[in-house]
Amino acid sequence: MTPKISFRNVSKSFPLKGGDFLALDRVDLDIADREFVTVVGPSGCGKSTLMSMAAGLTEPGTGDILLDGAPVAGPGPDRGVIFQQYALFPWLTVRKNVEFGLKLMNLPQDERRKRAEHAIELVGLSDFADALPKTLSGGMKQRCAIARAYAVGPQVLLMDEPFGALDALTRVQLQDQLLDTWSRERRTVMFITHDVDEAVYLANRVVVMAARPGRIHRVIDVDLPYPRTEEVRLSPEFSRIRNEVWHSVYHQAPAA
Known part of the structure; x- marks a missing residue:
């Protein structure tokens, strides 16, 4: 089956005084139709750049970004x-x-x-x-x-830290609201966040990125039932996955 969104060997550099800065390095990632994927990683890992390229707002330096197997050539209502x-x-x-x-x-x-x-x-x-x-x-x-x-x-929702500016209680309420909406509409979602708990609570899979240069460090399955509830959030399995993601984000070995 063709993935809904595909990143194929995607790299992106930005010009800086003294030389180019490699923001993303050979990223390969597939997101399935109707899947909810969260992307988390340390500051400067290229999360937002990756999403911007999927939206067609930024062009990759090298590699391809595909939607239903066709190259992304700019923004669109899909x-x-x-x-x-x-x-x-x-x-x-x-x-x-x-x-x-x-x-x-x-x-x-x-x-x-x-x-x-x-x-x-x-x-x-x-x-x-x-x-x-x-x-x-x-x-x-x-x-x-x-x-x-x-x-x-749209076939795909691309969300760049949409709850980042909200207070903790409102943030949790909107997470539940978003999942309720997603369960009824089932669009493909790529959700960027810096919050590990949020990443685990929402997703089918969590993509952990490494920084400098940005690359895929790990992809972690979240085998928790929907609908996600407070009981799920407080469960031992949630804690186990959350700790696995946390360790993957904040205890990475330096890039070679």
């Missing part, structure tokens, strides 16, 4: 991108923010409204559809950003 910053239009309501991408697709107004309402319901914001972003909490703003990404019907 990939929804969600960043740590909400990037909502402050003068538009929740509904209008969610409809924005649909308007760019030249969909009829009735179809835009139908798809926006469905996405807003998915993230639990139906009661706030007519609210402006300034009236929303940080967690609600991020849910609006997720709804906007879902509304255009």
